Amino acid sequence: MSWLQNQVNQNPEKLFIQFGDNQFSYLDIAEMVQTYSRSLLRENIQPQDRILIYLPSGVELIEIILACFEIGAVAAPISPKLTEGERNVIIDKIQPKLIITNWNQKLPDFPSPIPVSCIEELPNASSGCSVIKNDYIYNSDDITAIILTSGTTGIPKAVQLTYGNFEASCNNWNEFLQFQSNDQFLCCLPLHHIGGLAVMLRALMFGFSVNLVSTFEAKLVLDTIIKYPVSIISLVPTMLKRILDLEGGLKAIKSLRWILLGGGPSPEYLLDLCIKEKLNIVKVYGMSETCSGTVGLKLLDEPQNKLYAGRPFNGAKIWTENNELYISGPMVMKGYVGEAATNGHHNSHDLGQVDNGNLVFLDIRRKDLIITGGENVNPLEVEEALLQIEGITDAAVIGVEDVEWGEKVVAYIVNSEFGIRNSEFRMKLKGRISDFKIPKEFIQVSSIPRNELGKIVYEKLREHQD
Template sequence: MPSPGPIVKSEIPWLWERARREPDKLALLCGNEALSFAQLAERAELAGARLAGLGVRPGDRVALLMDSSVRTVELIHAAQRIGAALVPLNTRLAPPEIEALIRAARPRVVIHDPVYRGWLKDAASVTACLVESESGFESLKPAALEKLAPIRPDAVHTIIFTSGTTGTPKGAMLTNANHFASASAARENVGAEPFDRWLDFLPLYHVGGLSIILRSVIDGATVILHRGFDPHRANLAIRTHAVTLFSVVATMLARMLDDNGDEPYPPSLRCVLVGGGPVAPALVERAIRLGVPVAPTYGLTETASQVATARPEEVRLRGASCGRPLPGVSIRIENPDAAGRGEVLVSAPSVMAGYFRDEDATRAAIRQGWLHTGDIGHFDEEGCLHIDDRRSDLIVTGGENVYPAEVEAVLLAHPMVAEAGVYGLSDPLWGHRVEAAVVLRNAGSVGEAELRQWCSERLARFKVPKMIRFVGSLPRTASGKVRRGMLRREASGFKP
């Protein structure tokens, strides 16, 4: 029997290779269900046979409109087993948006949770088959599958539609080789231990949540899967299940720390990846005080997750950055300004094959082997990457550049501020003016004048928001990024 440990080369689908190596090891714990790798492979084999019975063939697309569940995990692995491309759909979108993505992807089948049945009433006109994920899927007649065969590295494993902070979502085509390279590079940075347990509460239609499912079978880790995010439940799972790793966006981490109080986190927790955009230094410092081994990371859908990640020990010594590029990843800054800030370009084996049926967008994004991310960043003297902002969110006011994330970090450092979003609005005098939307921890605990004074003591005058609105929540993408374009549109009609 092959030895346990990370898979460094595999010809057959990864779950089946892991089941050969460690059939009895716990693979997945979700609610009251616990499956070994052998049991999960058996379930995924049946799911693949049922897909084949529907006529799904290699290269066909299988769309999932499903929340995180054992069935979702089965289907993720089943798609690779039969050579189909998975199209996970964002369940937070509105029905017309879902229909638009289905129309763009043209899947052979859409498998959906019962709760989303009503969302798909118009989707039947653009896809061959709609199947409910529970009793409907279980009633399908399975077809005989061919013997396990080598997977093609260049075959498309997943088409993930970008979260779309600007413009129309595009379908990033991620191959088997892309996902495998991403998992391998991440392992070189944070390591892989035989006792590792990944807590996964990120949605599986997001590359952050999906990558944990794939990485776990490649590295041999157990996944503790939650259907959604609840800070108290997440904190409880960390202690109950000896969780060693989890991935999170900054707002989720802040809510977990609020729920946790002053109790230190257990030493079994060895790494917490924090992504989804720049991480405020105040949040990093707060987490470290509670013993959370935070590791800010930078990644994209188009790179199958991380391309740069700090190590927890580096964060404790040097503060927040995204760390150095992962092994095998090259990152450079194009056209840097006097401060060294410019567009972040990435070259790596994990860079997508392109955007699905969108050659123009692919040519614009990948040029001469470099992915143009649209993000603004810089390297510090230690060679660590810092992400300053999205290029499209840069505010130019009176000829000066203002990076919203920098202003947000100052606002978030105020003890009464829970969330902050900064954006620019057109101004006849300055070109654009800086404004902000803020969620307070306690309503009425601080006023606009006090927050503007707080900012003026810590920022150049031109960076201080001219107006601060108090709101109940901020609009965010599935990956947790603030939708600044939506804030701009809301503010355009706001009357103080």
């Protein structure tokens, strides 16, 4: 029995998804999932066939993903914001049997050998006189989804996740947070990203509801928290800061039972604010390859460990080799598409340490370190120092090849106080960070390029330098 069928049997009329003012029970979703499942079977989709889903975050995307789950097909949702070139590279890599999109998204330049179906037409395809039987039986080792890594530094990789991966991850999160049947989890992360999809599957397994916001806008998220009985939210640090900067933002965030904070390092000043205001922050470390977070820390329980990522969940083992963090456990992906299986082990390529208390300290990816004049510079440290300067609302730091220094530190900043000279920024950084870490160049921009998760897209900054 599938996770969806189990909830329908137990709580058919219970709220599953709140989407704006529209409500969908488990039964509502199940009826559409069955319709789409029949359509896919009529398209001769077999277990483990790959379905590329090119739809915006919304209820229809959830229904199509769950329809794939019902018949054992592999759901591969991708962002509709990808460029034509990016999309075609991914399609070529995944080699789907079918592409599902909608009338608005359908483009004439999809690779021609691959059939394309529009979701508006799928219900018609499910009708007919012949009986279509779904014989698929769940197998924990079967691949159920292909999720793309966030791709902030290049072409994203295609991560293959199994039913067993999702089950292990969801169970770990339930053990850590103790989900309640009346919880409402506000999901403002994209559903084609592991952070969004994992929220849906946790709700499906444990019977709480999801308030779905299709795209992150700080004011919209704030209004949603105020209007609806939201108890849990998952954010990246940039998102949290933007909500807290709004009038009423702190009060709204304080009302939540849990605030999951992941997707990148959290600035110390932000963590200090959360501790001071007694916000129920759960620091999270994980990735697509580990089926979402696999390390956690409840900030108010141990504020003295605020700079640590947390401790591994049950079944997860983390160790270091050459200062890089390795992760093993039942939540670790089966492997990347087109590459060898991982056998439950993954090299994160993040630098870090694990102390005697099993606390994980996360540093930075080795390739992101800037080596200038023989000194190592962590760009995240410089970014945090910049963000504490009055007037700087956003910042990103990269290393640029330089004849004299090997690499020079370059800062891109969004500055709300016009007329400030670069020399003044240097003076304001003195005493905050060592002199060799102070950027040699400051470039003032109107915005820092970020992806849908709010992560800085450093590759675009490097392209700016070329």
